[in-house]
Amino acid sequence: MINPVLKIGDSLVGRIGAHGVDTYPHECCGALLGHDGDGSREVIDLLPLPNRRDDSPRNRFELTPDDVRLAEKTARRKGLELLGWYHSHPDAPARPSEFDREHAWPWYSYIIVSIANGRPRGIASWRLQDDRSAYVPEAIEVVDEVSRPEEPVRQGVHC
Amino acid sequence: MPVKVIIPTPLRAYAGKQESIELQAATVGEALNSLTTRFQELKKHLYADDGRLRSFVNVYVNDEDIRYLQKDETRLHEGDTVSIVPSIAGGARN
Numbered sequence: 671m672i673n674p675v676l677k678i679g680d681s682l683v684g685r686i687g688a689h690g691v692d693t694y695p696h697e698c699c700g701a702l703l704g705h706d707g708d709g710s711r712e713v714i715d716l717l718p719l720p721n722r723r724d725d726s727p728r729n730r731f732e733l734t735p736d737d738v739r740l741a742e743k744t745a746r747r748k749g750l751e752l753l754g755w756y757h758s759h760p761d762a763p764a765r766p767s768e769f770d771r772e773h774a775w776p777w778y779s780y781i782i783v784s785i786a787n788g789r790p791r792g793i794a795s796w797r798l799q800d801d802r803s804a805y806v807p808e809a810i811e812v813v814d815e816v817s818r819p820e821e822p823v824r825q826g827v828h829c
Numbered sequence: 830m831p832v833k834v835i836i837p838t839p840l841r842a843y844a845g846k847q848e849s850i851e852l853q854a855a856t857v858g859e860a861l862n863s864l865t866t867r868f869q870e871l872k873k874h875l876y877a878d879d880g881r882l883r884s885f886v887n888v889y890v891n892d893e894d895i896r897y898l899q900k901d902e903t904r905l906h907e908g909d910t911v912s913i914v915p916s917i918a919g920g921a922r923n
Contacts, residue, residue: 697920723920730920735887735894738914752838755917762921770919773885775874777839780919802873 674808676753676779676795677712679815687790689718690758690783696727699757701741702779703750711779712813714750717741730769731757754779754795761786764794766805774798779808830855830907834864837913843870857888858901860911875913885916 689698700718704711719737723730733741733755745752755778759765764784766774774780776798784792795808833851836844844850845868852867854860865872877883888895889912895903905911 699917723918726920729922731918733917735889735914735916738917757919759921767919767921769922773916773918775837775839775915777842800870 674797674806675710675811676781676808677710677811677813678781679713679813681815682713682716683793683810683812685716685718686756686758686781686783686793687785689756690760690785690790691788693721693727693758694785694788695760697721697723697729697731697758697760699731699733699755701744701755702753702781703741703745703748704753706751706753711753713753713779715748716756717744728760729762754781756781756783758783758785764792766796770796771798771802771805774802774805776800776802780805781810830905832860832905832907832909832911834860834911835913837915839915840871840874840913843874844868854905856901856905857890857895857903857911860905861888861901885918887914887916888912889914 699721700716702713703717704714719733721727721731722734723732742752759782762784764782779795779797781793781795783790795810796805797808798805830853831851832854833849835849836847841847850864852860852863854863875882875886890903890909
C-alpha cells in the first residue's frame with residue numbers, strides 16, 4: 671500500500687458529519703467519489719445513500735449491489751472514481767469493528783465518523799490490509815477550500 | 830466457451846491490474862475457479878474460510894444475480910459477462 675493519505679475538502683468532512691447527525695441514532699452511509707493517483711487520493715464528491723438495514727440500523731449499515739452500481743455509475747458520469755465508503759458510528763468511536771473488517775475489501779477507503787449524543791466527535795479513514803488481517807489508519811488531509819476558490823463551496827457541519 | 834469476467838476496481842491489484850479477464854468456462858463455478866487459480870491472491874477476497882463466497886460478494890451473469898439462477902451451476906454462453914459486485918456492510922459493534 672503506497673502512501674495512504676486521503677485528501678478531502680473541509681466542506682465534505684462537514685457533509686459527512688451532518689449526514690451522521692441527520693440519521694442519528696441510526697448509522698448513515700454513502701460513497702466517496704474522487705481521484706486516485708500514484709501516491710495521492712482525493713475525495714471530490716459524496717453520494718449519500720440510504721442505510722438498507724431496517725433491523726439494526728443503530729449499529730449496522732448495508733448498501734446493496736444496486737447501490738454500489740449506482741455509485742460506480744455516478745462516479746463515471748462525473749469523471750471520477752468510486753474510492754470507498756463512509757458511515758457513522760453513533761455513540762461509538764470512529765474505529766472499525768470486527769464486523770467492518772469481515773465485510774471489507776482492500777483498496778477502498780473507509781471513512782468512519784463518530785457521532786456522540788447527536789454531534790460529530792471525530793472522523794477517521796481506514797484501509798484493509800492485503801491479507802485481510804486488520805485495518806490500517808489512512809491519514810486524512812483536510813483541504814481548506816477557502817484557499818481553493820475555484821472549487822464550489824458546500825455548506826456543512828464541521829466535526 | 831469464452832466469457833469475460835469484470836474485475837472490480839479494488840481487486841484489480843490481485844488480477845494483474847486488469848479490468849477484465851477473458852477465460853473459458855461452462856459455468857459460473859468454473860469461471861470463478863479458473864479466475865482464482867490463475868490469480869490466487871483473489872481467492873481470500875472472494876471466498877471465506879469455509880470455501881463459500883463471502884456473504885457480501887455478489888456475482889452476476891450479464892445483469893442477473895446468480896442466486897436467482899442456478900448459483901455456481903449457472904450455465905455460461907459465449908460472450909456472457911460475469912460481474913463481481915460487493916454489497917457494502919459494517920457497523921459499530923461486533
